[in-house]
Amino acid sequence: RPVVFSGMQPSSDSLHLGNYLGALVNWVALQDTYDPIYCVVDLHAITVQQDPAALHANVRRTAAQYLASGVDLERSTLFVQSHVPAHAELAWVLSTITGFGEASRMTQFKDKSAKQGADATTVGLFTYPVLMAADILLYGTELVPVGDDQRQHLELTRDLAGRFNSRFGDTFVVPEALIPTESARIYDLQEPTAKMSKSANSEAGLVKLMDEPAVTAKKFRSAVTDTGREVRYDPAGKPGISNLLDILAATTGRSIVELEIEYEGRGYGDFKKDVAEAVVERLTPIRARTLELLEDPAELDRLLAIGAEKASERAERMLRTAYDRVGFIRRG
Ligand code: TYM
Secondary structure (H helix, E strand, C coil), X not given: CCEEEEEECCCCCCCEHHHHHHHHHHHXXXXXXXXXXXEECHHHHCCCCCCHHHHHHHHHHHHHHHHHHCCCCCCCEEEEHHHCCHHHHHHHHHHCCCCHHHXXXXXXXXXXXXXHCCCCCCHHHHHHHHHHHHHHHCCCCCEEECCHHHHHHHHHHHHHHHHXXXXXXXXXXXXXXXXXXXXXXXXXXXXXXXXXXXXXXXXXXXXECCCCHHHHHHHHHCCCXXXXXCCCCCCCCCHHHHHHHXXXXXXXXXXXXXXXXXXXXXXXXXXXXXXXXHHHHHHHHHHHHHHHHHCCHHHHHHHHHHHHHHHHHHHHHHHHHHHHHHCCCCCC
């Protein structure tokens, strides 16, 4: 079975609706036909200022949310990135074939470093995409389910795989990104031209998987729309309504056109209420299951240890091959 790899940062107490609709839904769907490996990328999470106690709690919380969303350990491997040292080790090798200019062009780095200022921006943040390439290339990954914001990082990963292969001999599989059509970019409910993000200015536009249902419903009821009255898909002219249409389409499996027809001549109030209901219905069992899983951290740790064992074995094999190819001698 072809390998799927993806990961999320444990950088908040909850994943958000963008993480869920942009990536996690695809993670779950791919389990039937692929060999998926899903990772809690804690090494990535320390590339910006972080609180160790919060990170410590959020690693398990993130893993629990994967499981509660439908990641199934009979079919998928689930592990924590720092438990498999090969990720950091391959990242080092890949950093030596990454151009400084090439890494400087990553828009996510440019955005984040502009926001933080030069003094707070670390070398770790700069090399973030190289570590991400290592994550993917260690497993012979063919498909990487992510949201649209990861497109450029996937391009870099493909370039690095191709470059390594042509310089040192065929080693890595060149992966493809799997990016959804309607929900690849979910926007902030209060600021519908900005991507929904853990680091949003205010919580009001950020829909968290772990929010209480009443809180989620309220966030949708107060979502920013426009002064018109038509529920019509027009991302440039009606970003708020279009975002809500994307969300409703992705949560119900219905098409945008179908939804436009259904809400013709009806007010925004009705529409927002329905979006809230659909999302709450979808997220409520996920939240409940996550809380249940978190009641037994020892069991979660046991499951993560099994995953780390399986992942290590595969990663070590690829790392050894890469080390051989660049000319390192094996430890005798
Ligand atoms: P992270 O934690 O920032 O995001 C996790 C996933 O959620 C998607 N996403 C969104 N999708 C739609 N709309 C949004 N507003 C939105 N916000 C986030 C992201 O595209 C991502 O799929 N760099 C990765 C983590 C990573 C990784 C990897 C992914 C590290 N190594 C290897 C794949 C393969 C990231 O952005 O995490």
